[in-house]
Amino acid sequence: MEERQNLPEEPPRNEWIGILLRTLVAVLVLGGGYYAAAQYLGGRIPNGTAVEGVDIGGQSPAAARDLLESKLEELATGEVVIDVEDDTFTIDPTTAGLSLDLDATLDGITGVSYDPQVMWGRITNDGGDLPLQVTVDRAALEQAVAEVAEEASIEPRNGTVWFSLGEVRSTASEDGRELDTAATSDAVEAAWPQEHQVTGVAAPTSPELAQAEIERFVDEAAGPAIAGPVNVKVGEETSTISPNQIARLLTVHESPEHALSLELDGDGLLEIVSGQLEATAEAPLNASLALDDGTVVVTKARVGKVVDEDKLVAQFEEALTATGKDRTITVGTVEVKPSVTDADAENWDISQMATFRSAYPGGPSNADRTENIRVGLGHVNGTVVMPGDTFSLANTLAPITKERGYVEAGVISDGRLVKGIGGGLSQVSTTVLNTAWEAGLQLDEFHPHSYYIPRYPVGKEATIAVGILDNRWTNNTNTPVLIQTYLDGGEIVMTFWGDRQFSVQTITGPRSNIVTADEREDDSATCLPQSAQDGFDITVTRVLSRSGSEVSRQSYTTHYDASPEVVCTNPNAG
Numbered sequence: 001m002e003e004r005q006n007l008p009e010e011p012p013r014n015e016w017i018g019i020l021l022r023t024l025v026a027v028l029v030l031g032g033g034y035y036a037a038a039q040y041l042g043g044r045i046p047n048g049t050a051v052e053g054v055d056i057g058g059q060s061p062a063a064a065r066d067l068l069e070s071k072l073e074e075l076a077t078g079e080v081v082i083d084v085e086d087d088t089f090t091i092d093p094t095t096a097g098l099s100l101d102l103d104a105t106l107d108g109i110t111g112v113s114y115d116p117q118v119m120w121g122r123i124t125n126d127g128g129d130l131p132l133q134v135t136v137d138r139a140a141l142e143q144a145v146a147e148v149a150e151e152a153s154i155e156p157r158n159g160t161v162w163f164s165l166g167e168v169r170s171t172a173s174e175d176g177r178e179l180d181t182a183a184t185s186d187a188v189e190a191a192w193p194q195e196h197q198v199t200g201v202a203a204p205t206s207p208e209l210a211q212a213e214i215e216r217f218v219d220e221a222a223g224p225a226i227a228g229p230v231n232v233k234v235g236e237e238t239s240t241i242s243p244n245q246i247a248r249l250l251t252v253h254e255s256p257e258h259a260l261s262l263e264l265d266g267d268g269l270l271e272i273v274s275g276q277l278e279a280t281a282e283a284p285l286n287a288s289l290a291l292d293d294g295t296v297v298v299t300k301a302r303v304g305k306v307v308d309e310d311k312l313v314a315q316f317e318e319a320l321t322a323t324g325k326d327r328t329i330t331v332g333t334v335e336v337k338p339s340v341t342d343a344d345a346e347n348w349d350i351s352q353m354a355t356f357r358s359a360y361p362g363g364p365s366n367a368d369r370t371e372n373i374r375v376g377l378g379h380v381n382g383t384v385v386m387p388g389d390t391f392s393l394a395n396t397l398a399p400i401t402k403e404r405g406y407v408e409a410g411v412i413s414d415g416r417l418v419k420g421i422g423g424g425l426s427q428v429s430t431t432v433l434n435t436a437w438e439a440g441l442q443l444d445e446f447h448p449h450s451y452y453i454p455r456y457p458v459g460k461e462a463t464i465a466v467g468i469l470d471n472r473w474t475n476n477t478n479t480p481v482l483i484q485t486y487l488d489g490g491e492i493v494m495t496f497w498g499d500r501q502f503s504v505q506t507i508t509g510p511r512s513n514i515v516t517a518d519e520r521e522d523d524s525a526t527c528l529p530q531s532a533q534d535g536f537d538i539t540v541t542r543v544l545s546r547s548g549s550e551v552s553r554q555s556y557t558t559h560y561d562a563s564p565e566v567v568c569t570n571p572n573a574g
Contacts, residue, residue: 045109051130052194061106068102072132075193076100082145082188084152084179084200091188096144097137098192104133134193142185149179152200156207159214161222161252161260166244168222170214173207208258217252217260225250225262225320231328232273232316234307239276241269246320262320266313273307273331280333281306286340289350289482289497291382296482296497298345301338308334340386348479353500354438358431358492359455360424368409369424374487375405376428380494383483385475390444391483393432393464393471397425400466410528419526427492429464429471430456431485435494436473440502440544441481443554444472451533451563458508459540459558477501502544502551511536517562527568535562 045064047057054071056064076099079090093099109130156176162169183201191198226243233239241249249265249272274281284304290297308331315329360366360373376397385391400406400422409423426449433446434457446462447469453461462471475481481498515535541555 045106049109049128049130051105052132061109064106065102068100068105072100072193078196080188080192081197082148082152082184082200083197084148084202085177087152089148089152089200091144091148093192095140096188097140098188099135100193101133101135104135105130132193136189138185138189141188142181145179145185145188146181148200149181149184152179152202153177154205156205158207158209159211161214161217163222163226163247163250163252166226166242166247168218168226170218173209173211173214175207176205177202178205209254209260210258213258213260221260221262221321222250222252224323227323228327230316230319232307232312233328233330234273234277234280234333237277237280239273241272241316245272262317264313264317264320266309269316270307270309270312273312277307284336284338286338286386287342287345288340288386289384289480291482291484294484296350296484298348298350301341301345303338304336305333306336308332349499350479350482350497351500353440353481353496353498354435354504355493355495356431356435356438357488358427358434358494359490360427360492361455362490366409366424368407369427371405371407372409372422372424373427373492376422376425377485377487377492378405380428380432380483381485385481385483387475387478387480390472390474391432391436391481393429394466394469397422397428397464398466400425419528426461426463427456430461431492431494432471432473432483433462434460435483435496437506437542438504439481439496439498440500440504441496442474442476443542444474446471448558448560450561451535452560454533458511459538459556460506502546505543505545507541507543509539509541511538513537513559515562517564519565519567521567521569522573523569525570525572527566527570527573529568529573530563530566532565533560533563535560 045056045059045061049055049057051068052072052075054068056067059067077093080093080096080098082089082091154176157174159171159173180201180203184198187198187201226246229243230241230246231238232241249268251263251265253261253263255261282304283306285299285302287301288299290299312329312331315331319327319329360370362370379396380393383391383396402421406422406425408419408421411420411423411426429446433443436443437460448459448461449456449463452458463469464471475498477499479499481496483494483496485492485494487493513536517532517534519532537557537559539555539557541553543550544552
């Protein structure tokens with residue numbers, strides 16, 4: 001009979017189902033926990049993670065961003081210092097377009113992972129340092145650096161060379177600097193925000209006038225030029241030009257290419273040499289007019305001789321770079337013909353153009369005024385005005401000083417008679433004006449008195465104030481005009497001799513806008529009495545004609561202020 005084995009008894013079917021269910025539940029529980037752990041750890045930054053030394057491990061990205069924004073605020077907003085040699089300049093990172101990009105910095109640092117090793121690392125301090133990301137607005141950065149460049153850049157300075165008291169003096173040319181905006185912006189961008197101090201990229205800029213050119217010019221030209229005197233021999237005479245005189249004749253010229261050279265004042269040199277060698281040089285003399293014992297005569301022209309200026313300048317310039325005996329030059333003379341010759345004078349038709357007589361107050365009380373008139377006429381008498389030239393009474397009378405013969409007398413100031421040097425010269429001026437008026441000459445400038453003086457032609461009178469008011473006319477004829485003048489009894493007599501071109505008609509209009517003068521008393525010791533004169537306006541017209549036909553017509557309107565009658569009550573008043 002076959003032997004039967006004892007086998008384990010199989011669990012019942014229901015028991016197997018229970019085992020499977022319990023196993024499944026365990027797996028689900030464990031899997032759910034693993035999933036939950038993965039989800040939790042995926043939303044947190046790994047432990048040990050830091051940005052610029054700020055620990056953000058175990059935090060959510062939002063919390064980490066807030067923390068970084070707070071902790072790195074000074075890093076983000078602190079001024080950036082740019083060193084340029086020994087100078088420092090700052091820029092504001094915000095204005096310069098520099099900002100921290102925290103979103104980019106934290107991007108990708110979190111995320112769900114079911115890899116056990118990743119999950120374990122997130123639990124066991126497996127983080128690290130994250131690089132801080134930044135955003136740079138390059139245009140704003142370069143604009144900010146460009147503003148620094150304007151302040152940091154230094155213009156190069158050109159040196160100068162000049163002469164002073166017979167010596168050469170100079171200042172040195174100096175380099176400047178220019179900040180390279182692009183390169184400095186690169187340096188800021190590369191260093192920020194870890195470094196807030198960078199070295200600006202600057203390059204030297206050269207002056208237009210190089211220092212080497214200054215040194216060359218001083219050594220080779222300016223210095224030798226005044227190293228000693230230059231002797232100029234003309235015939236048997238010698239003119240010595242000292243270093244100080246040479247220096248005054250020289251100027252330093254800089255060419256467009258910034259090369260230096262000397263420029264010589266040829267006219268000044270000729271003047272010095274001619275002045276020292278008076279016997280050698282003789283100016284030409286034009287044919288002209290003169291008074292000979294009260295008679296107008298034609299004076300002869302004369303050929304002159306002067307130092308040959310062209311050769312003088314050329315040889316003098318060569319001597320400026322020479323030494324010793326080579327600083328002595330020999331120059332000849334050349335003839336200079338007069339510009340107005342005897343042949344020209346033969347064509348002159350000289351006759352009396354016009355005569356004007358002007359009565360002046362005399363007597364002991366007007367002695368000082370009369371003396372000024374006499375002195376003034378002495379300076380005017382015999383004056384010759386060549387064709388095209390302008391006569392200036394102010395220049396002829398000046399200076400109005402005691403040394404020139406003038407004395408104090410009554411002058412008009414603010415409508416009143418007061419004492420002043422040269423009082424009475426307005427009578428000379430009025431005489432000049434009226435003689436030129438009647439001679440038909442070109443009237444350029446004259447100024448009536450502020451109030452009317454009855455002894456003068458109304459609207460045709462002229463005051464004079466050297467440096468302020470002048471009395472000028474131009475010789476618009478083809479021959480010279482000679483002024484002859486003298487005192488005759490109580491009158492000034494003035495005659496213009498020349499070639500009269502026009503007949504003259506004077507039309508005097510009516511007085512208008514009349515203002516009645518008042519009366520004033522003055523008890524001061526300096527009071528000068530004066531009679532009342534009403535104020536008014538008047539127009540005087542000069543008509544020039546030739547051969548019966550009108551050539552020109554010019555009107556002159558004058559406004560006269562009212563002048564009060566002044567009664568002097570002080571017994572010591574004049």
